[in-house]
Amino acid sequence: MDDRFEMSLLLDFYGVLLTEKQFDLMKLYYDEDLSLGEIAEINSTSRQATFDTIKRCHKLLYSYEEKLMLLKKSEEEKIFKKVLIEKLQLINTLTDDDRIKTEIDNLKEYVTSTTM
Amino acid sequence: MDDRFEMSLLLDFYGVLLTEKQFDLMKLYYDEDLSLGEIAEINSTSRQATFDTIKRCHKLLYSYEEKLMLLKKSEEEKIFKKVLIEKLQLINTLTDDDRIKTEIDNLKEYVTSTTM
Incomplete structure (x- = not known):
C-alpha cells in the first residue's frame, strides 16, 4: 500500500487518539496535501517543528495499528x-x-x- | 451490561494500550477477581495506590471506547x-x-x- 494512502487511512482509524492540534496538522499534510512550509505558515511555527510533529504522529499511528490492527481488520x-x-x-x-x-x-x- | 463484565471486555479490546503494569493490575482485579488488598500485597504497594491505578485505567478504557467504539462494533x-x-x-x-x-x-x- 502506498505510504501516503496508508497514512491517510490510519488517520481515519486512529485520528481520534491524537490531540486536536496533531490531528489538524496531519489532515493538512495527508488529506489536503499542503507542504510543510504552508502548514508551518498556517500554524505560525517552523518547517522543522511541523516535520517533527508529523514524524511523531507517524510513529504514534503505526504503533496504534500494531496494537489494535483496525486497518488490517x-x-x-x-x-x-x-x-x-x-x-x-x-x-x-x-x-x-x-x-x-x-x-x-x-x-x-x-x-x-x-x-x- | 454489568460493569465488571463490561470492564473485562474493554480490557480485552484496549488492554494493549495500557502500560504492562496497568494491564497486569487490571487483569488481577477484573479477570482473576483478587481484592485490592491482595493486589497491593503482590505489587508491594498500598491499597490506595492500587485503587488509584484501577480508577485511572477505568477512565482510560472508557475514553478509548468513547473514541474507537470497538466494543460497540x-x-x-x-x-x-x-x-x-x-x-x-x-x-x-x-x-x-x-x-x-x-x-x-x-x-x-x-x-x-x-x-x-
Whole structure:
C-alpha cells in the first residue's frame, strides 16, 4: 500500500487518539496535501517543528495499528463481505425459484449496506 | 451490561494500550477477581495506590471506547452475523435442492468461523 494512502487511512482509524492540534496538522499534510512550509505558515511555527510533529504522529499511528490492527481488520472485513456476495451469487445461479432469488437479493443488499 | 463484565471486555479490546503494569493490575482485579488488598500485597504497594491505578485505567478504557467504539462494533458484528445466519436458514426452508442446501451450509459455516 502506498505510504501516503496508508497514512491517510490510519488517520481515519486512529485520528481520534491524537490531540486536536496533531490531528489538524496531519489532515493538512495527508488529506489536503499542503507542504510543510504552508502548514508551518498556517500554524505560525517552523518547517522543522511541523516535520517533527508529523514524524511523531507517524510513529504514534503505526504503533496504534500494531496494537489494535483496525486497518488490517477492515481489509479482512472487506474480503469477508466480498466472499459472501460471491457465494450468494453462486447460489443464485443454482435456482429459478423467484422467492429464493428475492431472498438472496435481500441478503446481498443487507451485506453491502451494513457497515461495522 | 454489568460493569465488571463490561470492564473485562474493554480490557480485552484496549488492554494493549495500557502500560504492562496497568494491564497486569487490571487483569488481577477484573479477570482473576483478587481484592485490592491482595493486589497491593503482590505489587508491594498500598491499597490506595492500587485503587488509584484501577480508577485511572477505568477512565482510560472508557475514553478509548468513547473514541474507537470497538466494543460497540463487536456487538454490532455479532448481530450482523446472527441476522445473516437467520436469513440463510430461511432460504434453506424454501428449497429441496441438495446443491443449494449444501452451498447454504458452506456459507453458514464460513460466516460462523470467520473472525474479524
